[in-house]
Amino acid sequence: MRKRLKTKFLGIEVNLPLVLPAGIMDMSFSGLDISAKNGAGIVTSKSLTLEPRLGHKGPVVAEFESGLLNAVGLCNPGIVDGLTEINQFKERSDTPVIVSVFATNTDDFSKLTNHVNKSRGDFLELNLSCPNVFDEFGIPLAASKDEVFKIVKAVKEISRLPIIAKLSPNVYDIVEIALAAEKAGADALCMINTVGPGMLINTKMVKPVLFNKFGGLSGPCIKPIALKLIYQTYSALNIPIIGMGGVTIGEDAIEMIMAGATLVGVGTAVYYRGIEVFDKINREIIEFMDENNYDNLEDIPKLEKLK
Template sequence: MQKIDLTCSFLDLTLNNPTVLASGILGTSATLLERTARCGAGAVTAKSCGPEPRAGHPNPVSVDWGGGVINAIGLTNPGAEEEVHLLRESKALLAPLGVPLIASIFAPTVEQFGEVARTISQAEPDLIEVNISCPNVGDEFGTPFAGLPDTAAAVTAAVKAVTDIPISVKLAPNVPSIARIAAAVVEAGADAITAVNTMPGMVIDAEAGRPVLSNKMGGISGPALKPIALRCVAEIARTVSVPIIGTGGVNTGRDAAEMILAGATAVGVGTAVWYRGPEAFQQINDELRAFMAQEGYTHLEEMRGLAIR
């Protein structure tokens, strides 16, 4: 049988395999990130951090509704200053494993995005993911920065102006043209794109007569998100040439293959880890290898974007 090569070049980084721990799941401590890396993740993303510490929303903040998960954690985080320590500690644990560290940032204003990026850069993560797409943060109409090309580009430019570390801008699925937003952030300097964040939704407890989440609405992730994410990745890959971390509903190696066939370079995994723990990475990689062997692929590059040609 031919040897299957899962290594993946992403910007200047070499990943042992294309799987990436998505932000918000297990990314709250250095030891959890290390454990996830030891379980087979190709790269790991810390939970999004903002300018100030935030307690987040009261419980319940995440539930399995049958077709996936809905969450409104409320961006619980220790604030950028404290996050620098977590990232430094994580980097030291991850470096011997050859697993890159991705920091994730959010902020309520364009200027504060720049400030958080500057602070976080002190820890020298391998990549900074710029979360402009949290469904629970936005203007008075609920529009996140990722909702409009101009605001998405403004945040991208503000972050690029203060750091030399490459950035991946994380986009939202609920926009009329994600290709247009992707083009705007690449024009503003984005080195990569993460697609996608969760899809806004609501789950109601009919007997109780109220929404299940304390925040009422939240972000849908997991299986229900996969076809939406694949469509987003394909539209972005057709429009820009930066690498994409395709994220949304990846639960199996076959799902990961679909993301790469849609044009993703790396594959984010969140809800599968929420359900199954970090062991999900080994399973996904084993299944991806088996799928490639069955279909006659030896390297990820042979598959990338094949479904959109």
């Protein structure tokens, strides 16, 4: 089975096409390890900041009919301890690791890059798009093509690793933002981050469910938005896309691939189907390939590009 799911991403052979997205498992080495052992072909760290962060007060995650609302607030151990966990993981596993980092300006992104350069990470992902720290940092950088260009360019000049820009769905024109990232030297894109922010209300308590009041949406409710943005971006750009947003079953992953994704992220579905979700979706992709006479992943057709 595994042979048929092999693919290439930025020059690396990847055994399985599913990616653990940033922030889904805890930051420890074991969170990455258990995902890789259960069928994730690439694993992503929690977004790391220069200093450790406690994140928001709880509740930070709430479930509703068609997804999750979260405002974790970038809780992470900081870049130094985070990279120690990643290095430990790489001592025992061949699975490629994407190191996700978050900052609000070029200087801090450059400092983070210098740390990551010394690590055993395989790719560097720039989280330009966290919607849950608005009170502290304002509008995400991914809302501005100029900011995206400036930061990606600065990081590209010093990064030892290929760069993935993680984009926000909460923009008017995704193509102009994606093109700015590509022009600045991004090697790939990861999209989408959570949608919104949105809000849920506890009607008995007459107050918002999340302590932070507002949070980003993920899971099945965002899949149509993700597919549309990935398709528009795939139509206009030449760099590969890690597509994510609501992928829960094999057919969702197939939709992502048809929309233009090279690899597919599975995040919120871990809460619904357990950590075995990666193996389950891998099997469901194979079933789809059997039913439709596709030998390999590359045989699955993409949609005709938008003109």
